[in-house]
Amino acid sequence: MCLNYPCNCKTDGTPCESCRMTAKDRETEEAQLSKNINTEGQARRTCEPEMNISSSGAAKECGRNWGWMLSGIICLNILMLGCALVSGSAYNNVDISSSDLQIFLIILLLLTSIWMIYYAIYTTKNENAVLYKDGHAGPVWLKGGLVVFGFLGILMDIFKIANYVGYLHCDSAVKVAFPVVQLIFILVQTYFMGMHAKDCAQLQKNITRCGLMLTLSTNLVLWMTAVTEESLHQTIIPDYPSNTTKISGRSLFIQKASYGSDKCHCSHTSCSMFKEAYYYLYPFNIEYSLFASAMAYVMWKNVGRVSDEHHHHNIKFHLRNVFLGPVTGFLLVIAGLATFIVYEMEMKKHNSNGKKDTFLMMHFVVNIVIVTLMSVTSVIGCVIYKVDHREHVSEKNPTRSLDVGLLVGASLGQFIISYFTIVAMVGTGAKSYLDGLNLAWAILMIIQLGLQNFFIVEGLHREPFHEIHPVSSVVANPYVLQPSKELGGFEEKDMDTKPSPVLTERNPHGHTVEHRSKLSWKRWVLKEVCAFLLLANVILWIMPAFGARPQFDHTTETKFYKFNMWAAVVNIGLPFGIFYRMHSVASLFEVYLTT
């Protein structure tokens, strides 16, 4: 676990930039006696752990040096330039081709890969480079997800290469070069993140900060590119009987990513198959970039932190006694998947409105049922938290702060779509039964989002559950308390083998068993709630990620806002909504483990 004192010279004796600076300062010739007094007083103040006034504030200031700001400025500039290029290349009538964007991306990917290799070699050669590791950073689920999504990303790149090779005779070679470079980048980055995600870099801090910010911005630009391509691919321009909309709609949303021109034909026969295949892998590639961004950000936050290494989370995952949540959740996923497949096939087949409406209604009803069940479950979870007096965690943790920020931030995407739907439905008066269902879905979705955010944030901020662990219960010193967390999974074994002296002294009448079962009641409900919500979020992730767009299939909003504006809202909001579901799954898994 990283402590908050990079400048705490006295307790651990690590070299401290700030202290060195003031020491040097004292020796310079311009330091008169009077100034000396002043600096001495202040130096002591900066470098001692300030017990009473906001120690983490002090730590933050110490790290806030030139490299910190320089890395921020680099990130800002890459992001803004990427943003301009991505949005320019998405529009058909802007003179930025997707090759221009891909050249920019190739440069970014190569730079980042080179830096990551340099960092890996440097830290291996230099033993002092990484003295400490942050136990919270790069948890197993994040690393596992990164490897899985990385593998699927590599698969996508191979399909892309196979597809674009067929066009080499009539299109630019950049379209083949980009997936090749991206493939190498994914390999390098997955290795880098797997090995170094927990590092608190101590040497070459400024270079490391800049490198990590480069990694972060590269991944975010990749994410933007993938999201834009995917949105354009999923947006089918409706046969809407208005001239204005048609013109602007078409000029806006023609798919530049795929091959629209009739002149260039694929030289081998399996092109269309590869194209079909890699579009299904897009959602995973999008998640990969986000996972890597999150890890790079946490590593950036950890640069220069001083921490102790022997803090391992060994909470084990098991489904013992948890039955109702997983089973109902699993049934929900099956039901959702079945209706989703039927819905998707029908939407692609039929163009007559009558049949479409039936399947739209089915989709709305299934979603309403899912969202309602989730809201009820979240309420139960919140009530349990209100009843449960487990303490809030008191320790600062960049990984968790980022988790909460991303969760609430990403939920805004779904929020905005729902509110636009509500306004449109209320504005048109919700005349048809489909409008009514759509309105109900939007309102329930907002309620569900609010409750789920509440539940997850509250869950992430509770202390991991430890039933009875003597060490943790007797010692008040938080330093010693900390390691008790890692024992959360072993409490029962511990209890049977090593009855603590305190326990036997105070509790000689065998209350232990009763106590365990009583606590288990709350834990059990919370675990059921988590498991159910987790699976429900999986199905809510699958539907939009693999192409369900009731927002366009149901035309009331398109008519109310006109295609142009509504497509912008959905295409900006939905990627965040999809990420929100994905991220909720990960957070709920963490809550499940710590409960």
Place this chain on the structure above:
Amino acid sequence: MCLNYPCNCKTDGTPCESCRMTAKDRETEEAQLSKNINTEGQARRTCEPEMNISSSGAAKECGRNWGWMLSGIICLNILMLGCALVSGSAYNNVDISSSDLQIFLIILLLLTSIWMIYYAIYTTKNENAVLYKDGHAGPVWLKGGLVVFGFLGILMDIFKIANYVGYLHCDSAVKVAFPVVQLIFILVQTYFMGMHAKDCAQLQKNITRCGLMLTLSTNLVLWMTAVTEESLHQTIIPDYPSNTTKISGRSLFIQKASYGSDKCHCSHTSCSMFKEAYYYLYPFNIEYSLFASAMAYVMWKNVGRVSDEHHHHNIKFHLRNVFLGPVTGFLLVIAGLATFIVYEMEMKKHNSNGKKDTFLMMHFVVNIVIVTLMSVTSVIGCVIYKVDHREHVSEKNPTRSLDVGLLVGASLGQFIISYFTIVAMVGTGAKSYLDGLNLAWAILMIIQLGLQNFFIVEGLHREPFHEIHPVSSVVANPYVLQPSKELGGFEEKDMDTKPSPVLTERNPHGHTVEHRSKLSWKRWVLKEVCAFLLLANVILWIMPAFGARPQFDHTTETKFYKFNMWAAVVNIGLPFGIFYRMHSVASLFEVYLTT
């Protein structure tokens, strides 16, 4: 100054929710002995100031209760609904009239006003409601700005009422009701913020949190509305010879805020005069909402904080010895104003391209000169900071964190416009001399923004300058050190009248004078830099705020991105850019004072 321990039961004895809860918890029948041990250990941990592990983290967790999250959810919902209504009402072909939006705003304004009056009465009646004040919150410049902008906002509302009364016979009464309600709201809010900006509310914390979030979101929705109206007003659709652009351009940007219909005529003669007048007051109204939002946010952060009252910033403003910066800055403002007025008049008069180009060139050259001078000055300032060994402040401060966040966040608006310009200029090859100037301006603007952000952030994080103050130099306890800040303005007087024992003991040879002049050299340069940058930001604020739109007057970008997309980029980015200049002025003023 607010301390970071709302739950610090032992040091000050204030009531503490978390402690009470665990105490009650201990008494409940389900708390077995074994659980008692556990809870006791943890209770002590939560409520004691944790010396070593991130105390501010603990404080944050303690405050993270239900009211905290509920207020966040309220804010989110109001903002999203507001966003949907505002963007819907901005488009001509969406069925949301501006009256619908205004009814929503009236409800919000009334609710907020009622809550603010309730709070004011409650805190006056109940003496325990506000025990502590945060000395950092609501500084004089913020309160002064609020009063000035509030006054101009009231003026705008009076003009609006006078204007819309003339249309009462043929348009809805909501258009008159809205400015009336807004006028009352501005009066109530300015009083409320003036009286209560420094409050750290202790009673009814959850209601206060929700009320403050209501205030914050109301102001943000008002800001969105004003920004949208102002952007639509300033965007003149060009006579661009393409059919597609014309259609979508017109359908997007017809001014719904003003009276477009030919049927409804004003019943008195001075309508157009009032309309002309109130559009000039829009920029101030926009700033008013942002100032109020910032103050509401800081108040929300301060709810439940425990602080001591006797911390006053009495740093005085004076221009002694500072001459070069203000004078050159003032000359720059005069020159900028003169060319701006000429430019604006010519743009309105001439439609022939030849004459327009001359004045566009003038505008570009003036801007390039201003931005170059600012970059050079910022570099000088940064070098001084590098040479100067003044300590970084170690104390946590929500006002400053917000300041820095807003500064960097708002600069993104200008960043994005500049990067879009660069991409367009590079894409078209920058053939004409105007394109070259535009490209140079965009690149220099990015450099200037980066350097200025660097300079201001660094300046805000330095300790206020105190030359020699015996109390602060001898005592190492940060509690006692803190008040030394307030003496920053009086150091010279202090030195002459009260020579401290330490000073006379260690420094008997009269080095004091020499030391003072040496330090003054760095202070002097920094003050000159601040003064110059401040005035330069003022002129860069005036130009876009009062309607200079070289982005549309120069047509290369419009042709490259098409009007639709370019207008969206400028209309979203520029309001942030304008706010950035305004906010920089305020921040530079603070840096000037503390240097």
